[in-house]
Amino acid sequence: MLSVLPGRLLPGPYRALFADKTFRRLMPVFALSDLGDGMTFVAVVWLAFALGPDGGQGTLAGIAVAAYVLPGALGALLLGRWMRRLPARRLLVIDSTLRAVLLGAIPLVHVAGLLTPAVYVGLLGTSSLLHAWGKAGKYALFAPVLSDEQRLTANSVLSTSLWTATIAGPALAGLLVGVVSPAWIIGADAATFAILAYRTSSTPLPVAAPPPPPPMPGGTQQGLAVLRRHPELLGLLAVTWLFNLAYGPVEVALPLFVSDDLRAGAGLLGAYWAVFGLGAVIGALALGATRRLPLWPAILGIIAGHGIGLLSFAVTDTALPSLLGFAFAGLVYGPYSALSLTLLQERAPAESLTTILAARSAVLLTASPLGATLGGLLLDRTSAPTVLVGCGALMIAVAPVGAGVLRLSQARRPAEKTEQSLHKKPRSEA
Structure with a gap:
């Protein structure tokens, strides 16, 4: 299906963008991962409600939401000395692998009856530690692949994918919560990151130019x-x-x-x-x-x-x-x-x-x-x-x-x- 899009269905600059084999190979897994993240809008809080003590669900939900985001800010500030030296592909693969492992542990620990509020918050927080760097790698990955004109179009497509996931992800999670535990929805998000890590690491990329020197401390x-x-x-x-x-x-x-x-x-x-x-x-x-x-x-x-x-x-x-x-x-x-x-x-x-x-x-x-x-x-x-x-x-x-x-x-x-x-x-x- 994607092979016919550049020539028949896509207007203007999008044709050349989707004609690029690397972008065409990676964009579907980016969109899949965005959808998984969209589902966690519902699943993270809903699972916190289930785990929180009576009268304390709101506190645990707030801490869970903060844990899912705030460590990424700390990682951006504290780990720059080491992470900024890595190429974009490696940043994305490392972050995706970490999130796949730790978010994937949540449903397994839940089934084992060991998912306490402290364990839940710890897994969420640790999974997000490198996410700011993973996002940076995602947007920098195509720099050696696309022309200057195509990069603007690629950023537009990536942003549109995020907004679309904001619409579809929570709605899908809302339907699934009536069938399965929200822990398994978080596990599904982990699976999308595993797919993203595999596809990114296995997709051939042109040799990138040497990275610029790291910013001054x-x-x-x-x-x-x-x-x-x-x-x-x-x-x-x-x-x-x-x-x-x-x-x-x-x-x-x-x-x-x-x-x-x-x-x-x-x-x-x-x-x-x-x-x-x-x-x-x-x-x-x-x-x-x-x-x-x-x-x-x-x-x-x-x-x-x-x-x-x-x-x-x-x-x-x-x-x-x-x-x-x-x-x-x-x-x-x-x-x-x-x-x-x-x-x-x-x-x-x-x-x-x-x-x-x-x-x-x-x-x-x-x-x-x-x-x-x-x-x-x-x-x-x-x-x-x-x-x-x-x-x-x-x-x-x-x-x-x-x-x-x-x-x-x-x-x-x-x-x-x-x-x-x-x-x-x-x-x-x-």
């Missing part, structure tokens, strides 16, 4: 130092961090809202994530129109709009209002990452962009797991609708805070430079 600290000299960029980082922190509890509170308030199962939870992902895809596709707006107002409007969507969870007697609200939250969220990165790229000094991006990634990786942990603690003391609506209210509050940050940063720049930044057209329109 302290790259993250250097990037933060540059940000401190640019208040607008530091403010953007702070606003985005608060936005991600406010979002973190949603991943823990939403499953409890479905199970306790709506008295429904994992199928409905999958539907929530599916409509969110569908909304995000539509919002991302509408980015071209959004970019004609001033960037800062669009970013702050997205944060407030996402919060408004979460206010719908105040209605607890039926799922329809919150389903529509969550779809709206996904719709407005879709363009956020691209818009915030565009603002950073337009305002940051060109010579410091790499170090600023490194610092940004390191800082933002801590926000959502911390929010999930705090959300889990709150859920043991209050209701899921209260947490979800509170997250929405916090997001709405972040928007005027961001506007204040913008005014303060503008006060430190010459008036004419301020005027240019507020009304600057995107490069595509210049």
Whole structure:
């Protein structure tokens, strides 16, 4: 089937991309792994509910979500001295193998009756330790294979695969939880990583050019130092961090809202994530129109709009209002990452962009797991609708805070430079 796609079904630049044998061989296993990760949106939290003590399910769910993400940030910061020297293929294979082994152990330990909360969190956390490096290897793998023009198209396909998995994965997991234990769904995700590791290691690749010398030590600290000299960029980082922190509890509170308030199962939870992902895809596709707006107002409007969507969870007697609200939250969220990165790229000094991006990634990786942990603690003391609506209210509050940050940063720049930044057209329109 794939052999006929380049010539008949795919438009424009995608034909040449899928005509490349290496990309055509690896992309299906990338998509399969993305689907497996999408299923863990439901499975990780649902299994935590089953393992947690009475009255403590929320805490364990928050810790489990944090453990599945946060060690990757630590690995990115602490293991760079060794990992950045490895080629992209090896990074991807090592990360995929580690996740296949440790996530695959979860259903086996569960069947043996030995899966305690501590063991569960330990396996999740250790499995994610190298995942930031694995993602980096995934996006760098095609560098020696594709031309400069094809790389942009390849990144687009990889991103589309992630969003599609956000729609299909939770929905599929919601159906499967009614048939099998969520531990086996995590095991299925492990199997996709095993396939990914095997296919990546066995696929011939062109000889890559020697890797560039490793960055100077302290790259993250250097990037933060540059940000401190640019208040607008530091403010953007702070606003985005608060936005991600406010979002973190949603991943823990939403499953409890479905199970306790709506008295429904994992199928409905999958539907929530599916409509969110569908909304995000539509919002991302509408980015071209959004970019004609001033960037800062669009970013702050997205944060407030996402919060408004979460206010719908105040209605607890039926799922329809919150389903529509969550779809709206996904719709407005879709363009956020691209818009915030565009603002950073337009305002940051060109010579410091790499170090600023490194610092940004390191800082933002801590926000959502911390929010999930705090959300889990709150859920043991209050209701899921209260947490979800509170997250929405916090997001709405972040928007005027961001506007204040913008005014303060503008006060430190010459008036004419301020005027240019507020009304600057995107490069595509210049």
